[in-house]
Amino acid sequence: MNTNTTTFALPARVLHWLMAVLIVAMLFIGVGMVSSVSERHAWLLAIHKPLGIAILVLAVVRLAVRWRNPPPPLPADLPALQKLAAHASHWLLYALMLAMPLIGWAMLSAGGYPVMLGDSLRLPAIFPASPVAFAVLRHLHGWLAALLYLTFLAHMGAALYHGLIRRDGVLSSMDGRRAATAILPETVDAARETGDAEPGDPA
Amino acid sequence: MQKPAVPQPHSSRAASWVLIAAVLALAVAAIGCVGGWLAPHRLTPQKLVDQFQRNAGTFPGYRRNHAKGVCVEGYFDSNGNAQAYSAAQVFAPGRTPVVGRFALPGSNPYAPDSSVPIRSLALRFTQANGQQWRTGMNSMTVFPVATPQAFFAQLQAQQPDPATGKPDPAKLAAFFAAHPETAAFRAWAKTAKPSASYATERYDGLNAFFFVDAHGQRHAVRWHVVPEATKADSDAARAGDTDYLAADLARRLQQAPLRWHLLVTLAEAGDPTNDATKTWPDDRRSIDAGTLVIESTTPQDSGPCRDVNYDPLVLPDGIEASDDPLLPARSAAYADSYLRRTSEEAHLPGTAAMDAKARGEAR
Structure with a gap:
């Protein structure tokens, strides 16, 4: 039977897939808008800023959910190096999904731009106006975006490796195929404490 | 697990x-x-800015176009007349501070003032609610071309021939032949003379925008400013002086502030909003929205306009971009120019080093 420690909590899974779509879309929007002089430049930029702030808010919510619902452990037989890579890449993803919107916001502040999320909603500046800071932050925004995309590729490649080749339940812990019921944090904690988790059927 | x-x-x-x-x-x-x-083959902002550098050289720390200029400061006194058409705070009766910049088109910050017959005025209005309106205007009534692709082709045709140091007349002729939409601009340029003063020029926004009123109704508009000063000082442009515009401006501002009226022209059905090569008929209604008052000027290396990117798509609530394809291209190219010059300012690796002269002026 399915047990709660083999899957991520429902809010964690919903946030994961929602943010996956938003972050990947965001990277494509960013790359598209800086390489275009067409009307695409303007409308992609108009989406980029509010979407970035939405990702920042969701990342904070997600970390809170993760703190409340610890993720299932990796397979015990996973080589130590792969475990390390898994943990490091996850924390890198969390760091980047928090840092990218903040850097973008600080960069616009440093460039003296009003940070407009729409026609009339304006965020305050979070960095003093400075052309030097603008240039550094703008380049950082681009390089970290490339790093985020590479980390996403590694993450997706690893997920497929777990799902198709190792078939060790890591992919199904996030895709929700084995989660018949919504998981409450309390039951996760209870299951964790009793340690009575059982493997489910291979997805 | x-x-x-x-x-x-x-x-x-x-x-x-x-x-x-x-x-x-x-x-x-x-x-x-x-x-x-x-x-x-896709036209990118980087390609546009590269072409500017190819045509005139790279001047680290400076804007890649309209490189020579001066900062000005003042305010806009709105009379409330445009309020019925735009809900932007800047059009409510009252005063909005302005940081502006007079400049010459072209990428060379040392170009003689008489080298081009065009002068430009960029303005940044900072509303009390923190929203901004940035606009870049020029002293002509039409733009030579309607699209970024045609603008890029024009820049390519203007690239100096390495043999002569001047654009190839055959290439220019071929460009104009392939772009009949440039006729109106060329007719204007034939009679245009470099003015002896920034103060006596009319500056035209060229691109169309939409004003959005309090009921959400959109109105297609163009704007321009007309000077109260009309008498250019003939002594200013005396032979051999290549920097007379900044001196003339400073001299005039020592006497009194300079004033322009902001005129907003309302389109009628069928007037093109996506073609900056075409003026609207003369009988279109214009509203005098208020007075732009320029009180002081400072060199651009130390003035408050230095670090401002006059991106025409920085707009407050109540003004929106039209479907003019030049607008996103200007916004994208200005952003790239701004990144290049601020990167040079920051001495980031891989950026052109600012020479002693440029560094001295940029500080």
Whole structure:
């Protein structure tokens, strides 16, 4: 039977897939808008800023959910190096999904731009106006975006490796195929404490 | 997870690896496609700015176009007349501070003032609610071309021939022949003379925008400013003086502030909003929205306009971009120019080093 420690909590899974779509879309929007002089430049930029702030808010919510619902452990037989890579890449993803919107916001502040999320909603500046800071932050925004995309590729490649080749339940812990019921944090904690988790059927 | 791994049989493992590699390759190709790495002919902001540098050289720390100029400060006194058409705070009766910049088109910050007959005025209005309106205007009534692609072709045609140091007349002729929409601008340029003063010029926004009123109704508009000063000081442009515009402006401002009226022209049905080569008929209604008052000027190396990107798509609530294709291109190219000059300012690796002269002026 399915047990709660083999899957991520429902809010964690919903946030994961929602943010996956938003972050990947965001990277494509960013790359598209800086390489275009067409009307695409303007409308992609108009989406980029509010979407970035939405990702920042969701990342904070997600970390809170993760703190409340610890993720299932990796397979015990996973080589130590792969475990390390898994943990490091996850924390890198969390760091980047928090840092990218903040850097973008600080960069616009440093460039003296009003940070407009729409026609009339304006965020305050979070960095003093400075052309030097603008240039550094703008380049950082681009390089970290490339790093985020590479980390996403590694993450997706690893997920497929777990799902198709190792078939060790890591992919199904996030895709929700084995989660018949919504998981409450309390039951996760209870299951964790009793340690009575059982493997489910291979997805 | 206590679940033991159930590895795939060897036979289908290879297929799985191929599938994973294919998915990753597809993801790389997709972002490359969006980024234009697989479309080398796409016009990018970087290509536009590179062409400016190819035509006139690279002057580190300076704007890649309209490089020579001066900062000005003042305010806009709105009379409330445009309020019925735009809900922007700047049009409510009252005063909005302005940081502006007078400049010459072209990428050379040392170009003689008489080298081009065009002068420009860029303005940044900072509303009390923190929203901004930035606009860049020029002392002509039409733009030579209607699209970024045509503008790029024009820049390419203007690139100096290495043999002569001047644009190839045959290439220019071929460009104009292929772009009949340049006729109105060329007719204007034939009679245009470099003015002896920034103060006596009319500056035209050229691109159309939409004003949005309090009821959400959109009104297609263009704007320009007309000077109260009309008498150019003939002594200013005396022979041999290449920097008379900044001196004339400073001299006038020592006497009194300079004033322009902001005129907003309302389109009627059928007037093009996407073609800056075409003026609207003369009988279109214009509203005098208020007075632009310029009180002081400072050199651009130390003035408050230095670090401002006069991106025409920085707009307050109540003003929106039209479908003019030049607007996003200006916004994108200005952003690239701004990144280049601020990167040079920051001495980031890989940026052109600012020479002693440029550094001295930029500080």
